[in-house]
Amino acid sequence: MSYLKIRKEIQSGNIKPVYFMYGTQTFLMEDLLFQIVKHTVGAQDDPNVITYSLQDTLLDLAVEEAETFPFFGGKKVVIVKDFSLVSTQKPDTKLEHDVQRLQQYIEQPSPEAIFILLAPYEKLDERKKITKALKQKTTLVECFPFDDRMLSEWLDDQASAKGFRFTSEGKDHLLERVGPQLLLLASEMEKLALYVGQEGQVDGKVVDLLVARSLEQDVFALIEFAVKQRLDKALSIYHDLLKQKEEPLKLLALIARQLRIYYQVKEMSRRSYSQKQIAMQLKLHPYVVKLASQQMNKFDDQRLLQLLEAAADTDYAIKSGKMEKVLAVELLLMRLASVHEN
Structure with a gap:
């Protein structure tokens, strides 16, 4: 499923038990993480948000954490970064991970946990059983550069969240100046939102005034x-x-x-x-x-x-x-x- 559809689901409160995100656009992964945390436990520094990296932590520990009841009830968010077990690249670690334990977990995930696997890689190794299992049993999010339609939709969505709207000319000028780099676009949109205020409109003249050319x-x-x-x-x-x-x-x-x-x-x-x-x-x-x-x-x-x-x-x-x-x-x-x- 696309990033935009998943984001709307999360914002509406429809949050799945296991997410598998892969692709080269880590900005999109970080944004979805923020949205999931915001709509479950509220803040990134909450003790029920636990982050691991497979470069220095065994996968077993992350799965065990997801199976453990959260502090003070409610939900917990368990994040596994650098999930290289599905990549075609050779993993930069000597740790031996128990993949079977993960396969068992995604068959019957804990109702108290949101388990998130992040694989910031361009290609997946489709020959591996774990890759096939994750694509079939989890909520798959492909995080790759947007095409024109998705980029336009993303800009409108971001503008709406910040309380302003683009004219067609304003959107074109912003893309011409910044290009398709989402992180830079998000930064520039913060400036535009502050300038035009709530219910404001961003046209070509506003963009030319505030946004420097790349x-x-x-x-x-x-x-x-x-x-x-x-x-x-x-x-x-x-x-x-x-x-x-x-x-x-x-x-x-x-x-x-x-x-x-x-x-x-x-x-x-x-x-x-x-x-x-x-x-x-x-x-x-x-x-x-x-x-x-x-x-x-x-x-x-x-x-x-x-x-x-x-x-x-x-x-x-x-x-x-x-x-x-x-x-x-x-x-x-x-x-x-x-x-x-x-």
Whole structure:
């Protein structure tokens, strides 16, 4: 089941006895943990919230804790982090865990405990019996990067919880500035909520006022201005980044990366790949592919190849000592601006 559906269930008081969460988005796991604790025992520092890590604790102890009646009655929350027993990765521990004990527990979990297993891994070892048992007998939560629809729904849900709402433009501006990074988005939304207050509205102007662009977004804008012959704007962004102590070679690498993404997305789109398929093949977030898809038609293939060649020439000139790095990137921006649009 998806994170969003599980979160709504928890908030409505429908809390299951055993949760198995896996995936690369640990922010989502932490948020669900917070919601479960909030709606069962109330606070993270409650003595009925017990956390273990399989790196230094036997699984038996966590299961035994879940089977033990909680202090002062009520419910207890038992959390097992670093649950590597289902991962394809080799566990970083010499402890011998009794997996059979866990399998017996999930068949008949304690009614007084909420037992939560956290596996922050991209892939599960589907050959293992414990993996199959957990997927069949527990509430499975997949914690992976959101697609566009889920990201939009998550933003609306977070805004509603904080007492404000987004306009369509406001949501787009926030994603353009911050990208799909949930932790950063949550932080920025705290600022937006304080600024507009209860029942407030966040539009594009509010976002532009309060939310700084990410480095990737600055580079994206820098390229856009350069290829549109707005060299003054491109150089202004570049020198602002230098004042922020950004390394010219790092900026050059990001420029080249962005140009490669344009070329790859353009080529794969021509072969009728969907944005989702492109994101999977290139191992990019779907939102990055979406932005590239909106911009790629501004470049023909020859132009993109010229820009990539210019970036490679600049990198060589810097690393071979032929050019000073700050000046070299400036000259690259000038070359980008000199490659005329069709």
